[in-house]
Amino acid sequence: MKEKLNIIFSKYIRLRDTDAYGFGNCCTCKRLSHYDILECGHFRKRRHLAVCWDERNAHAQCHECNVRDDAVDYMIFMLGEYGVDIAQDIIEKSHVPAKFSKQDYEEMYQYFHGKIKELLKDKMFTIKY
Numbered sequence: 001m002k003e004k005l006n007i008i009f010s011k012y013i014r015l016r017d018t019d020a021y022g023f024g025n026c027c028t029c030k031r032l033s034h035y036d037i038l039e040c041g042h043f044r045k046r047r048h049l050a051v052c053w054d055e056r057n058a059h060a061q062c063h064e065c066n067v068r069d070d071a072v073d074y075m076i077f078m079l080g081e082y083g084v085d086i087a088q089d090i091i092e093k094s095h096v097p098a099k100f101s102k103q104d105y106e107e108m109y110q111y112f113h114g115k116i117k118e119l120l121k122d123k124m125f126t127i128k129y
Contacts, residue, residue, distance in 0.1 A: 024038060029062060
């Protein structure tokens with residue numbers, strides 16, 4: 001269930017961060033790419049379960065920036081997007097151990113599934129979800 005959640009969360013983040021035609025900018029280098037090429041990058045990496053599916057912690061990124069894992073560029077984006085308090089909150093929460101039940105994963109999956117359904121109403125393209 002965790003892998004299904006990761007997949008749908010990635011789709012949601014990329015849809016959220018793209019325009020009606022599926023184009024969006026990488027949060028760190030600002031390169032314009034299509035939904036199909038963008039990846040779901042995380043400010044605090046996915047291993048930090050407490051913030052793994054926090055919408056403020058994930059943004060569309062190009063492949064190069066996502067694998068380069070440049071914490072400085074991502075921090076600059078976070079400070080500009082949310083300010084120091086939210087960035088600090090995410091960092092602090094990332095250090096808190098988290099454990100989720102199967103029901104928790106299912107509820108998060110359904111939540112993001114619903115958000116995708118809403119976002120697709122304003123898109124000029126479709127995806128499988």
